[in-house]
Amino acid sequence: MKKFLFCSAVLCVCLFVASSIPVCAQEEDVSVTMGEIVVTAGRVKEKKKEITTNVTIIDEEEIKHSSATDLGDLLAEKGIGHIHKYPGASTSVGIRAFRTDTTGVDLAGKVLILLNGRRSGTGNVAKIMTQNIERVEIIRGPASVQYGSAAMGGVINVITRQGKGKPTAFVEGLLGSYGYKEGSIGFSGEYSAFDFSGSFTRDSGDNYDTADGSKYYNTGYNHKENGSLNLGYEFQPANRIGVIYTYFNADHVGNPGYLSQNDLDDYNDSRNKSVDFIYDGQAGKGIFSWKIRYFDGKDEDEFVDPVASNPDSWDNGIADTVTADHKGGQAQFSYNQNHILLTAGFDWVNYETKDSEYDPHNTEYDNPAGFLLAKARFFDQHLIVSGGLRYDEYEVDMKGDGGKESDDNTTPQVGVSYLLTEWLTLRTNYGEAFRMPTAQQLACDMSMWGVHYVGNPNLKPEKSETYEGGLDFSHASFNAGLTYFHTDFKDKIEEYTTGSGDTSYRNLGKAEMEGIEGSFSYDIGSAFSWDYQVKPYISFTCLTKYRDREANEDLKYTSDLNMSYGITVSDLEGFSANLNLAYTGKQNITDYEGGTYATITKGSFTVANLTISKRILDMEKFGRVTLKGEIQNLFDKDYEYAQGYPMPGRAFFLGVRYDF
Numbered sequence: 001m002k003k004f005l006f007c008s009a010v011l012c013v014c015l016f017v018a019s020s021i022p023v024c025a026q027e028e029d030v031s032v033t034m035g036e037i038v039v040t041a042g043r044v045k046e047k048k049k050e051i052t053t054n055v056t057i058i059d060e061e062e063i064k065h066s067s068a069t070d071l072g073d074l075l076a077e078k079g080i081g082h083i084h085k086y087p088g089a090s091t092s093v094g095i096r097a098f099r100t101d102t103t104g105v106d107l108a109g110k111v112l113i114l115l116n117g118r119r120s121g122t123g124n125v126a127k128i129m130t131q132n133i134e135r136v137e138i139i140r141g142p143a144s145v146q147y148g149s150a151a152m153g154g155v156i157n158v159i160t161r162q163g164k165g166k167p168t169a170f171v172e173g174l175l176g177s178y179g180y181k182e183g184s185i186g187f188s189g190e191y192s193a194f195d196f197s198g199s200f201t202r203d204s205g206d207n208y209d210t211a212d213g214s215k216y217y218n219t220g221y222n223h224k225e226n227g228s229l230n231l232g233y234e235f236q237p238a239n240r241i242g243v244i245y246t247y248f249n250a251d252h253v254g255n256p257g258y259l260s261q262n263d264l265d266d267y268n269d270s271r272n273k274s275v276d277f278i279y280d281g282q283a284g285k286g287i288f289s290w291k292i293r294y295f296d297g298k299d300e301d302e303f304v305d306p307v308a309s310n311p312d313s314w315d316n317g318i319a320d321t322v323t324a325d326h327k328g329g330q331a332q333f334s335y336n337q338n339h340i341l342l343t344a345g346f347d348w349v350n351y352e353t354k355d356s357e358y359d360p361h362n363t364e365y366d367n368p369a370g371f372l373l374a375k376a377r378f379f380d381q382h383l384i385v386s387g388g389l390r391y392d393e394y395e396v397d398m399k400g401d402g403g404k405e406s407d408d409n410t411t412p413q414v415g416v417s418y419l420l421t422e423w424l425t426l427r428t429n430y431g432e433a434f435r436m437p438t439a440q441q442l443a444c445d446m447s448m449w450g451v452h453y454v455g456n457p458n459l460k461p462e463k464s465e466t467y468e469g470g471l472d473f474s475h476a477s478f479n480a481g482l483t484y485f486h487t488d489f490k491d492k493i494e495e496y497t498t499g500s501g502d503t504s505y506r507n508l509g510k511a512e513m514e515g516i517e518g519s520f521s522y523d524i525g526s527a528f529s530w531d532y533q534v535k536p537y538i539s540f541t542c543l544t545k546y547r548d549r550e551a552n553e554d555l556k557y558t559s560d561l562n563m564s565y566g567i568t569v570s571d572l573e574g575f576s577a578n579l580n581l582a583y584t585g586k587q588n589i590t591d592y593e594g595g596t597y598a599t600i601t602k603g604s605f606t607v608a609n610l611t612i613s614k615r616i617l618d619m620e621k622f623g624r625v626t627l628k629g630e631i632q633n634l635f636d637k638d639y640e641y642a643q644g645y646p647m648p649g650r651a652f653f654l655g656v657r658y659d660f
Contacts, residue, residue: 039117040137040157042373042386043146044289044334044343050375050384052415052429053143054470054483054517056080056539058136060161065568065578067609067630067653069182069203071113071136071158072125076641077582077609079539079564080138081111081153084557085641087208087219088253089270091126095140096487097513097546097558098153098464100125106299106324107351107365110435110462112143112150114157116244116276119147119349121299121326125156127248127272131184132199132228134161140517141485142433142466145388145413148347148369152433152464152489160228160244163188163195174628174655178648179206179220182655195240198229210259211638211649217262218254225249238282248272255303258593258644271300274326287337293330298323321356341375353439361446363439364397387414396439398455401446405457409434423475429468434461441493441505454502462507464489470517477523486514492550509550515543532571539564554588556599561585574615574626579634581608584641593644605639607647623660629653 036048041055048055058078068074072091076083082094084102092100098110100123106113109123120128136158143151167189174182186199206220225248232242250270257264274297282289302321332345351365371390378385395406415429437459444455470483492509521537524530540563546555563583570576583606591600610631617625630653633639640646 038137039159040114040155041139041143041146042341042343042375043117043332043345044336044341046341046375049419049425049472050377050386050417052384052386052417052427053431054140054468054481054485056138056140056519058138060134063130063133063136065576065611066130066580067611067632068130069201070126070130071128071133071156074130074136075125075156076607077564077580079541079562079582080156081541081562082557082559082587083584083641085126085647086645087216087256087647088221088268089126089224089250090124092123093125093156094558095138095154095156096485096515096541097511097543097555099557105353106326107150107436108438109150110152112147112155114147114155115246115274116159117157118276118293118295118328118330119326120158120272121274121297121324121351122272124270127250127270127299128158129201129224129226129248131201131226132161132186132197132230134159140483141429141468141487142413142431142464144411144433145371145373145390145431148349148367148390148392149394149409149434149436149461152435152462160230160246161188161197162230162232162242163190163197165189167191167196168659170657170659172655172657174203174653176630176653177651178208179204180651180653181205193234195232195234196230198227200227201225207254208648208651210646211633211636212646213649214259214646216256216259216646216648218256218265218267220254221250222252223250224253225251238280238286240278240280242276242278242280244276244278246272246274256645259646260593260644266303266305268304269300269302271298273298287335289334289336291330291332294327295329296327298325300324319356321354323354325352326350338381339377341373341377343373344371346370361401362399363401364399365439366395367436368393382419384417384419385414386416388412392434392436394436396443398439398443398445402439402444402455405443405455407436407442407459407461409436409461423473425472427470427472429466431466433464433466436461437493437505452502454498454504456505459493459505460491460507462489462491462493477526478521480520481518483517484514485517486512488512509548511555512545512547512549513543513555514545515541517541532569534567534569536567537565553599556588556590559585559587559604561604574618574624575613577610577612579608579610581606584639589643591643602643605637607637607639608634610634623658626657626659628655628657630655 037045038048041051075093085091092102095111100109100111106121106123113120139155143155169187172184182203184201188197202225204223207217208219227247229245232240234240252267255266255268276295279292300323304319328349334343347369349367353363355361369392373388375386390411393408397404411432413431417427419425442455444453464487466487468485473480489511491507493505494508498504519539524534525532542561546558548555566580568578586604587602588599589602591598613628615626632651636650
């Protein structure tokens with residue numbers, strides 16, 4: 001009841017503020033936010049005001065002002081949803097009570113991570129770094145019509161930078177607490193019909209101290225490396241062929257146990273790499289457009305448990321390597337006139353997974369799909385009606401551990417938005433989403449840890465139905481958005497013991513989630529015609545209901561409230577500063593650390609980060625030098641995203657960047 005009253009109060013205040021903003025600016029002063037181009041929601045370029053779902057954009061400026069070095073930390077700082085983070089390089093993210101798989105398996109999660117519009121091959125957002133990211137587009141809620149299985153809670157599309165304008169380059173170095181060292185280089189630009197952009201970063205760190213002064217051993221790492229390269233050639237106007245290469249490698253990353261039992265030196269090596277070949281084309285002055293893509297990638301984790309770390313462990317000394325090779329293709333064609341936009345396409349993705357510890361525990365997943373997305377514009381393009389339909393086929397093969405099985409699914413979505421004025425849009429949407437059963441759940445016949453597992457070929461996909469409505473407001477210096485959503489989740493796949501003593505799977509679980517999402521920012525400097533920006537902001541997700549209807553209890557590992565708020569200050573002379581506070585609400589969890597396995601409540605916490613940068617040298621012909629400082633966990637808060645795994649105490653960083 002308190003959560004509902006809080007969310008209702010915030011909603012009323014924001015509506016009052018929005019309605020009382022003076023409409024003193026001329027029409028040409030309307031903020032560009034409403035007309036911002038988004039590519040994720042409809043798989044083609046569209047204006048944000050025409051989208052019927054709640055879409056959040058983290059732009060290049062916000063990323064630059066952030067202290068985050070990977071996508072997981074960026075999403076935590078922006079309060080996108082529940083973060084489940086361990087020391088090292090393992091982070092999952094939740095949206096609307098769904099989340100990516102904590103082990104990083106792309107197929108097993110219920111929030112989908114995209115890289116430049118296709119499946120990234122991982123659910124571990126710590127493997128995606130921020131150095132060469134142009135923007136992040138987030139669909140909150142179902143997006144299976146556009147992207148298929150696992151897009152239940154939302155889709156996070158990471159878009160890497162594409163070269164534009166005069167060629168530039170940079171070199172950057174950063175030193176910080178707990179032995180942190182980071183070095184980066186990058187370049188971007190255009191030359192004739194060629195465009196290019198790329199970066200490479202390498203960092204390392206030692207064991208850190210928690211806020212209460214405890215040394216947390218085995219939290220350091222030898223190094224993390226990440227690189228990104230985007231090359232393109234426009235062989236005729238609006239027709240471009242391109243290659244995108246991404247690379248992540250983390251070497252000897254500490255994999256500690258609970259701080260209370262912190263005497264292990266287990267570690268893991270993590271890798272994720274991919275290459276895309278893309279052709280984007282247009283004809284008829286943009287009336288016809290198309291995209292063809294082929295991609296190939298590999299996600300790999302090697303877990304090492306040295307004998308010396310735990311002599312009594314059953315698997316000590318064994319290096320377990322889990323790999324997922326993924327490849328696929330996309331082909332889509334669009335027709336866009338004043339009153340209608342049609343996009344039809346075909347997706348195909350193939351995964352081959354292997355686990356060296358349980359050889360021959362190999363699986364193959366094959367998923368072809370076809371989709372049709374449509375949008376109609378009425379009443380001088382003020383009323384937008386959109387819809388879509390997707391059909392997926394799914395085949396799995398448990399090689400050596402079972403057999404072949406198949407399934408399919410059809411997904412609809414429909415929405416309406418109405419541009420009430422040039423600065424206020426109302427929208428509503430209904431969407432379904434699904435997650436296909438994993439190969440093990442559908443087709444296995446194997447034994448692990450003395451248990452015999454048998455797949456169930458009659459399993460249905462896990463499904464959700466979501467209704468939502470909201471508004472987006474953008475005028476002059478004020479931007480705001482509010483969304484209410486309600487989701488029914490059914491056919492959750494759970495383990496059970498058969499009459500013969502085997503472990504199998506069945507569709508049993510169901511849940512209900514509802515809540516309010518909001519975001520607000522106001523550039524005071526622009527409103528008063530100052531020569532600098534002063535922009536306070538806030539975004540939040542308040543879950544008023546997140547109920548496991550089968551167990552009749554609140555969902556575990558789900559925060560009732562996630563919120564990000566702060567202020568950004570910048571001028572025209574190369575100075576900028578950002579103070580960001582991220583609040584994570586309480587949640588019910590299982591007490592694994594205490595060994596009771598009872599349900600307990602994990603408390604809330606707020607983490608503050610401060611970043612400051614100042615251009616100290618500007619040589620017109622020879623480039624610019626910028627000094628950067630950061631304080632992470634500004635107030636030295638003792639906090640943890642996962643029980644028993646506290647995060648670092650206050651940490652200081654100082655760096656310098658040279659752009660030329």
